[in-house]
């Protein structure tokens with residue numbers, strides 16, 4: 237069993253900088269958690285505290301039930317993949333992989349076996365005698381992964397391991413990590429600032445900002461039911477459109493209205509939004525949920541096209557209605573549109589999101 | 601006028617500017633390096649003593665006389681190489697230990713670093729005179745301490761090997777901070793993450809030192825060893841101030857030997873030959889050392 241439990245975890249750098257604030261998180265045995273958030277939000281710091289590379293200011297970390305607050309890294313039985321791989325440059329690939337096992341005085345025969353096994357999983361076979369300098373980024377990445385696998389640790393920690401790779405290799409390595417997970421299920425924490433990586437890899441996604449956890453949930457939860465405006469805007473690409481709307485009741489319905497747009501509130505949000513009757517809230521709608529000139533869903537208003545981005549598989553539109561600007565995605569690439577055209581937008585009413593303008597938390 | 605034109609034609613504007621810039625340095629180098637070397641070189645082929653200033657050309661006779669001088673072969677050369685080896689090894693070891701100790705944050709780090717640097721600012725001659733007084737057989741602090749501890753006072757600088765050891769000690773005292781400083785700079789420029797990876801991999805401090813620190817620091821170590829070895833080979837001042845090469849020329853290093861021959865026994869010809877022989881030896885030794893160490897580094901990369 238290697239559950240990780242973080243309780244009221246805090247990290248201060250020096251007197252002033254509060255990098256990680258009151259983190260409470262339970263990572264189940266063999267669960268794969270991704271930590272995502274903008275630069276400087278405390279992801280690496282959290283991960284390094286779990287690894288034991290960074291001192292904890294207050295709070296508790298338990299791995300497999302044991303309190304590890306004061307254990308040095310080597311007694312925690314974790315393995316870590318660093319952003320820059322941190323390979324031992326002067327050692328061959330084989331020696332890099334063997335180093336951790338030799339530390340534990342594992343017999344050479346067993347080391348060979350473990351390395352052959354890892355090399356099979358990662359396709360490192362012919363590279364064994366090379367030095368890290370003689371490898372491509374993706375190969376170095378695989379060696380770094382291999383170094384963790386051979387040790388067969390309780391916990392895998394990843395600190396943005398894919399961020400140095402080019403886009404294509406990144407996708408390839410993403411799949412490879414998924415494959416690795418299936419073969420060697422291990423409790424894992426994966427830090428990234430790329431929300432696509434976070435969504436595709438994680439059993440659960442933890443969204444962080446300014447040292448706080450904003451939301452923790454399955455990829456579907458953080459996408460479909462964002463806890464607040466930040467998560468709503470951070471997850472999903474292109475990011476969600478936001479604007480202020482007034483709420484008022486009409487004919488037993490609740491209506492969200494701006495001078496340019498008008499949407500009916502669905503049954504789903506009605507109860508929660510009733511309290512906001514006559515006040516202003518923030519409405520969020522994802523670009524991919526907007527439809528152009530659709531007749532079968534509720535229309536919300538007319539907008540003028542400003543910019544057209546043809547991607548071949550879809551069209552992205554930047555549109556404007558008065559002082560509101562709105563991005564529309566997944567437009568049929570064959571649709572004949574031109575800048576300046578006025579189009580009718582519509583959206584299924586249960587795909588609208590509402591946020592408290594003060595606290596920015598979701599209203600549901 | 602014509603050489604001007606020639607200059608103008610054969611060099612571009614930028615090249616002429618560069619020539620102008622290096623001209624002062626070249627002049628100084630020629631006057632104070634090339635000319636003396638040439639004079640010395642010429643002297644080494646002549647019979648030239650203060651008592652016999654005819655400067656007769658004698659070919660290689662002076663070199664043969666140096667190379668067959670038992671004092672040179674049996675005392676001076678072994679002394680020089682032993683001194684070079686002992687001084688460099690000991691100061692490297694202690695310098696490394698100091699650098700490692702300083703390479704972690706602790707309170708008063710800055711103060712300790714500054715104190716450490718003090719020996720670097722002391723002139724070698726002064727350090728040597730200090731040491732001579734410390735080891736003086738009648739007034740020296742060392743004998744006083746030894747006596748209060750119940751030991752036998754000794755005439756330190758009168759015995760060949762104890763005198764030699766004191767010379768090495770003085771040199772190490774002067775140079776350990778230099779090693780520590782350069783190695784510390786090297787340590788601080790090493791990337792952090794391999795060490796963090798090693799910590800997570802459960803590496804003992806000794807294995808970190810042996811398998812990470814030393815290999816990663818190797819280029820700095822090599823440069824330190826080569827520079828210091830060549831420098832140690834030429835050591836003059838501390839030996840001159842401590843023992844003057846005595847007792848009975850037993851602690852002479854090569855530069856003392858050359859100096860004494862030329863300026864004490866006033867045999868300029870033989871002195872020059874000795875100096876040039878030493879120069880050639882250190883040239884070869886330095887190149888070899890660099891080759892060997894650099895080869896070790898390349899193999900390990």
Ligand SMILES: Nc1ncnc2c1ncn2[C@@H]1O[C@H](COP(=O)(O)OP(=O)(O)OP(=O)(O)O)[C@@H](O)[C@H]1O
Pocket residue numbers: 249250253255273274275276277278279280281282429
């Ligand atoms: N050693 C340090 N000393 C002082 N402040 C630090 C230190 N390391 C990190 N910080 C600060 O702590 C905050 C969190 O840093 P952290 O490295 O955890 O961010 P991150 O979420 O990993 O960001 P990125 O995506 O850029 O890697 C940042 O504001 C950073 O400036």
Ligand SMILES: [Mg+2]
Pocket residue numbers: 279280281396
């Ligand atoms: Mg980071």
